Amino acid sequence: MMERKRVYITVKTYPTLSEKYDELVCTAGICEDGTWIRLYPLPFRKLDNDQKYRKWQWIEVDVERNISDFRPESYKVLNIDNIKIISNDSNKVNWDERKRIIFNMEKVFTNKTEIISLAKLYPPKRSLLTFKPAKITRFYTKTTEREWPKDKLELIKEKAKQLSLFQTQEELLEEFKVVDKLPYEFRYVFTDDEGIESDLMIEDWEAGALYLNCLKNANGDESKALENVQKKYWDEFIKKDIYFFLGTRLRDQIRSPNPFSIVGVFYPPLDRQGVLF
Numbered sequence: 001m002m003e004r005k006r007v008y009i010t011v012k013t014y015p016t017l018s019e020k021y022d023e024l025v026c027t028a029g030i031c032e033d034g035t036w037i038r039l040y041p042l043p044f045r046k047l048d049n050d051q052k053y054r055k056w057q058w059i060e061v062d063v064e065r066n067i068s069d070f071r072p073e074s075y076k077v078l079n080i081d082n083i084k085i086i087s088n089d090s091n092k093v094n095w096d097e098r099k100r101i102i103f104n105m106e107k108v109f110t111n112k113t114e115i116i117s118l119a120k121l122y123p124p125k126r127s128l129l130t131f132k133p134a135k136i137t138r139f140y141t142k143t144t145e146r147e148w149p150k151d152k153l154e155l156i157k158e159k160a161k162q163l164s165l166f167q168t169q170e171e172l173l174e175e176f177k178v179v180d181k182l183p184y185e186f187r188y189v190f191t192d193d194e195g196i197e198s199d200l201m202i203e204d205w206e207a208g209a210l211y212l213n214c215l216k217n218a219n220g221d222e223s224k225a226l227e228n229v230q231k232k233y234w235d236e237f238i239k240k241d242i243y244f245f246l247g248t249r250l251r252d253q254i255r256s257p258n259p260f261s262i263v264g265v266f267y268p269p270l271d272r273q274g275v276l277f
Contacts, residue, residue: 002064002078006032006086007039008101009055011128011245011264014208015044015179025205028073028128028247028263029059034105036128038073038247039063042080051083055206055264056098058087069250071127095268102266108132108243110193112258119248119259127248127259130266133190136242137197139234141226146183182208183222186229188244188262200246202262207233233265240267 011028025044031037039061044052053059061083063075077083109115109131118126186202210232214225245264252259 002062004060005037005063005075006058006060007037008058009053010102010266011247012044012055012205013203013263014182014205026203026247026263028245030101030104030106036073036106037063037075038071038128039075039077040066040069042077047080047083051080051085053083053085057085060084060086070123071248071250071253072124073126073128074250098266099268102130102243106130110134112192112196112198113194115246115260116258119253122254124253127253128263129246131244131246133188133242133244134193134195136188136190136238138189139230139238140187140189141229142185142187144183144185146181148181180212182211184211184226186211186233188233190244198258198260200244200258200260200262202233202265203247204262204264206265237265237267239270241270242267 007029008031009027009029011026013026015025025042027039027042027044029037029039062078064078066074066076106129109129115126115129115131118124186207187199188202189197189199191197207229211225211229214228215222218224218228243266244262245266246260247263248259249261
């Protein structure tokens with residue numbers, strides 16, 4: 001059944017390729033009642049410019065429960081043309097307002113065993129949540145494939161060749177333009193409230209965009225770009241009050257020992273109220 005939901009966007013992952021939907025961004029956020037919602041699949045870069053929402057914005061969207069996805073927070077967008085941005089204050093950093101929305105009714109988890117248990121139930125109870133690490137011990141990068149899989153690229157190219165009566169060749173090529181593949185993974189190692197360690201990939205769009213911007217500013221010097229990402233995610237963020245937005249991939253929810261990855265990093269400043277020195 002269709003619902004019109006108001007969602008506060010907290011998560012946008014770096015785009016991935018899909019044989020069915022071309023290029024996808026996993027979007028997630030907080031509904032007005034404080035619960036999590038995942039909007040997937042969603043071809044973000046095909047949205048009109050006035051619909052391209054940013055993190056920390058409220059949007060309205062027509063959705064229905066995605067019955068092909070057993071994760072409880074998963075909804076599919078019924079009509080991307082009806083996505084409406086209803087707040088445009090994402091450039092105004094109001095940490096108190098962000099914390100109020102994020103922590104309004106949802107539990108902040110601190111225990112690895114607990115969240116994995118909730119994910120492994122069938123049907124699962126959680127696949128999106130906010131996690132507070134007890135201690136972050138490391139940020140590092142890991143090399144990965146430098147190019148997208150050739151089979152997926154070929155499918156997208158074939159679609160681009162199918163001329164539409166209403167689009168020029170240039171418009172079609174722009175629509176099916178593929179986002180740059182990241183040749184590195186960015187990862188945090190951290191412990192929970194029992195000292196149990198996790199090593200999770202950061203899939204946040206911000207991390208990928210930061211690397212590409214740093215690479216451009218460094219004139220293609222990858223080592224310099226990675227050094228600047230390290231400065232941001234370790235030197236700077238480690239001094240913040242860090243929380244992780246954790247999410248699962250559908251294919252990993254049941255079979256992976258730890259199905260979660262870091263789909264967003266929330267880094268308000270430390271509350272130093274009452275601290276004298």
